[in-house]
Amino acid sequence: MENTRTDSALSGQIVQMDQLDSGLIERMRHEALTAPAPWKAVYGEYQSGGWWTTSLMSPSGEAGDVKIGDGAARPTELLQHMPATAGLLRELGLKYMWVRLARLEPNSFLWEHRDYDELSQAERYRLHVPLNTNSSAFLVTGGTKVHMAGGRIWRLTPTYAHGVCNMLGPDRIHLIADVYADDAYQRLAARAEKPQTAERLPQVTETELAEHLTSARRLADLGYVGTAEQMLLRLFYSHALPEGSAYDLIARLHTERGDEGSSRRWTAAKSTLLALAS
Numbered sequence: 001m002e003n004t005r006t007d008s009a010l011s012g013q014i015v016q017m018d019q020l021d022s023g024l025i026e027r028m029r030h031e032a033l034t035a036p037a038p039w040k041a042v043y044g045e046y047q048s049g050g051w052w053t054t055s056l057m058s059p060s061g062e063a064g065d066v067k068i069g070d071g072a073a074r075p076t077e078l079l080q081h082m083p084a085t086a087g088l089l090r091e092l093g094l095k096y097m098w099v100r101l102a103r104l105e106p107n108s109f110l111w112e113h114r115d116y117d118e119l120s121q122a123e124r125y126r127l128h129v130p131l132n133t134n135s136s137a138f139l140v141t142g143g144t145k146v147h148m149a150g151g152r153i154w155r156l157t158p159t160y161a162h163g164v165c166n167m168l169g170p171d172r173i174h175l176i177a178d179v180y181a182d183d184a185y186q187r188l189a190a191r192a193e194k195p196q197t198a199e200r201l202p203q204v205t206e207t208e209l210a211e212h213l214t215s216a217r218r219l220a221d222l223g224y225v226g227t228a229e230q231m232l233l234r235l236f237y238s239h240a241l242p243e244g245s246a247y248d249l250i251a252r253l254h255t256e257r258g259d260e261g262s263s264r265r266w267t268a269a270k271s272t273l274l275a276l277a278s
Helices: 002-011 022-034 077-081 083-092 183-189 206-221 225-237 245-256 260-273
Strands: 014-019 051-058 095-104 108-113 124-132 137-141 144-146 152-156 162-166 172-180 198-200
Touching: 014 183, 022 083, 022 124, 022 172, 051 077, 051 083, 077 083, 095 162, 108 225, 108 245, 108 260, 137 225, 162 225, 206 225, 206 245, 225 245, 245 260
Parallel strands: none
Antiparallel strands: 014 152, 051 095, 095 172, 108 162, 124 152, 124 172, 137 144, 137 162, 144 198
16 A cells, blocks of 8 residues: 555656657767766755756757746757757657756765746646666655666656755766646656656654764764765655655754754755745
8 A cells, every 4th residue: 555655646746758769868878978068056055066957958048047947948059069869859849948958976966855936837847868877866756766767758746845866976967858738748748657766765763863863963063064964964865754854953953052043044945945935
């Protein structure tokens, strides 16, 4: 029964879609690794560092324009260097809001967050095509980790709380397309399947959380405050935590140390990253 509930909940958050030709994926991978991409580091509050993006299609038509928003995407100069990738985008025939390459370095994390909150209420979806990946790179949502294996299109609904990590490397590089719902998208979505690579994370007890908090406190008291915070944030990737619990633990850490300013900062960060009403 637990697996059935997990599969049902997960199907709204992430699904695998069309299988792609392996030769096409290899050509796209080569393009992503060799094209003269102006990689940009943005959304610093969402990540540990090591997450970079560049745009293939954007409303401005600029590859360095990577902070997404509503609009009709048009090809950037970078896409001209990537004919195989451009060919797939044309073949899919979708209504693109934005198309990017996203690169996540080893030992890097996108912290638990939601997306799209700042955009209009139009129906839209996020498609991923893994081009360069490894089994230690995975997404976590709803207490379940999913490795987005190469060779196919995946759909993520990023209004659910989620986070991404690349533990060991090499770099994880995905083509990410934010698309508006239309007939072409509905035809693609009709072939969606539940992920074959989903793994439920273990539950964590209050005793275990207290032990992690004690370890973080020791690090912070030695002056390694940032390390202590990241240790607690990483629990999201190893345990099935209630939403926002990692942020609550950090706020509690600072409260116990008498640093109410930092405690309030992390409580505010939780509201911002998880798009909670203030």
